[in-house]
Amino acid sequence: MTTKETLGIRSFRVLTGAVLITWLILPLVPLAIWSFAKGWFYPDLLPRNWSLRAWEYAMSDTSGVLASLWLTIWISLVATFLSVLVGVPAGRALGMYKFRGKEIVELLILAPTIVPGIAVVLGIHSIFISLGLTNSVEGVILVHLIPTLPYMVLVMSGIFANYDPAFEAQARSLGASPLKTFWYVTLPAIRPGIIVGGLFAFLVSWSQYILTLLIGGGRVETLPLLLFNFATSGRNDITGAIGMIYILPGIIILLLTAKHLSGRSGAVGGFGQI
């Protein structure tokens, strides 16, 4: 509705909007400043001396930050790849077919999106000990599938619900093999879903803390673990630098996809896990 509004209401709107946005950006500011500070003591509002020391440390081979970064990227990429591999077929089944017990399957897939990791990871730890999967990258990747896979399935079932399989039948009747049909017909149609779901899966895995901590037993030191350790040991400048590195992928992804991430997509729930 475009109706008249008084100047008072208008300035109230602008002001509250400005406060809101400021508040949403504010906690990132001290982190950014700390990463360039050389000592920043109370009650200074800004550091007296600026330096790149924290960044130099973070980028050095000895600190382990870069090794941790590559490890985190690797874990998130593999978890994403596995989620796509397993989630796309499941999404197809849920999006395109009606079958007995579908509600139960949906419930089973929904449950991990709401039940917190801490509630299941202790039990998983017990299982993984007997399987020899604790303290290993493989174990961490597996346990990351718990939060990543459901979103992949939800996104893909949404995509497949709006997908007409008649296109595949048409391709087959024109002489395409099943594999070619998948490659030339199905894949292009579902690619947007795979991209959005995959980005979510990546970010959800990227942000996992407690699952990695318990299953990795501290030996698999991903970026959030490193960040937590520096934050609780009072190395604010290095914390700031790692924090900046850590939020970068998410912001890049948001920049690239902001227009496609409408709240209507089932994937938005994934943001709740980041």
Next chain:
Amino acid sequence: MTHVSIKELTKVYPGATEPSLDRLSLEIPTGELTALLGPSGCGKTTTMKMIAGLLEPTSGDVTFDGRSVLKDKPEDRGVVMVFQNYLLFPYMSVADNVGFGLKMRKVDPVEIKRRVGEMLELVKLPDLGDRKPSALSGGQQQRVALARALIVQPNVLLLDEPLSNLDAHLRFEMRDLIRSLQQEMGITTIFVTHDQEEAVVLADRVALILDGRMKQYDLPDAFYKRPVDEATARFFGGHNFVPGTSDGCRFDSPLGKLTLPEGAATGQGKLTFRPENVRIAPEAAGQNTLNAVIADIIYLGTQTRLKLRVGETEVDAIMNPNEVETFSVGDTLPIYLPISTLWVIR
């Protein structure tokens, strides 16, 4: 009750170069049922929303009984708008939907219940008060939307495409209901439609809007008999436009000299006549009789459409199938254009 007057009403949406509505002026007398007719995107719904106060005009004025209402909030104007897709609140029962306006005015609940009951009787849905809107058919939802609007006794009722979502057999039923309720309550009513049939069937007067501008504001039959220009005539299904010159009595054109009714326009112009008014010439052929060659015959069931040629000029005619049964393409057909059905567009 309320005389609605629209003066030079203009709307330019932010970022648009062309106005969606260009200086529309309209007088709608108290208690009349007026149609705003035009193709989709011509500014009809924009006009309604500006009358209802849901959209701010770029310029111009809307007055009720001579008083400008532009400064009034939508809820204070006494204007109720019924949307095309009914927009019944899905989470409320039918009765709660109908009583909504009274509840907003803080009317006593017992009173609301009584009046909702009366209103549902009036729209012939007395037993459906407890249902959810989703359990109703399209026609029933339409009646509920109408009841919800009328219960607040508006001064002005606005209807957006009131018949367009209904099946053919429901249309006449709904048309009768709308007309009878409107006449009974004497509410000044404006409705918009893109369907000329809907407009003439329902309205006392029709305003035709093309390209954001008003073309003609007239009684329904005038659009068939006396269109102001070719676009107007075409919108109402006119096909025959013959250029030529009028001296007020006769029209000189490629069809020859044709006799005009009294009071016809003079000068350069176009002669128009409706396809259904073209007749087969009787034996004793008189004035306005022409020899046409049949170029095509299209059988439409209850009528037959003929494409005719008179010299180089094409003439469309609609005839009774029985009249033309014996003719075939290429035959010569003597036709007659009754004087009273001719009209000159300047």
Next chain:
Amino acid sequence: MSDRMKIFLLLAPAMFIIVVLFFGGLLTGLMRSFNYMPVIGLTDPDLSAYVSVFTDREFYLSFLLTFHIAFTSTVISSILAIGAALLLRRSFVGRGIVNFLFQINLTVPHLVGAIGILYLFSQSGSFARLAAEFNMIQSPSDFPALVFDPYAIGIILQYVWKEVPFIGVIVLANMQSVGEDYESVARSLGASKWQTFRHVLLPLIFPGVLSASVMVFAFTFGAYEIPAILGANFPAALPVLAYRKYTDVDLAARPEAMAMAIVIALLSAVMIYFYLRYSRRRIRG
């Protein structure tokens, strides 16, 4: 291949992973909470872990604190998110940028937000320095304790920071799919702006708000790293307490940790029930 077979094969890998990992983990936790673990020779289930958890004052304090955190954060975030969505649904100059800034922290992990809140609100943090600059406090200890505090203000601030855009984006999408016409109808039927919001817009978006809130509540009830960074030592949030028990040198404390995990799981089961009830209703509208 029959459709049933096809559906089975399509679903099998995902169901295998979720059932084995998620429900296997849950079940193992449940068994261990009853001291039942045949693999390591524990074959007599008992309730001792639950008895010691439910007789421990720290558990109750911890549970209440966690509930307080989750409830307060969810309510504040939902209200502010609706307000934010109302602000952002209109079109205005610079809307694209404002929307981007509004969404920016959606991709910023909670942990980073928690550290940011710590740097802002601790007694030597940015706001304390600002207060000192204006001579409102003499020393850091004069600044009110907003982190590591008994009321978990810092934790709640962090969640509000993070969840307002989350719920806001969902509510905004809800408002956009509802459109403005219902409100137009209400206005033309005589409802004031407030009545329109209260009787029309709010009921229409409520299911969406509720299902988003349920997700937020469950998350804030079970998150570990945020209370671990911003919370007081005693009482600690339930997930922190469970983690401590689990990693205690005394292995006998593990069943107690499992029992707490089961409490969290039960609470989220209730949340799932609400989520389904309202998200279904939203779908069937």
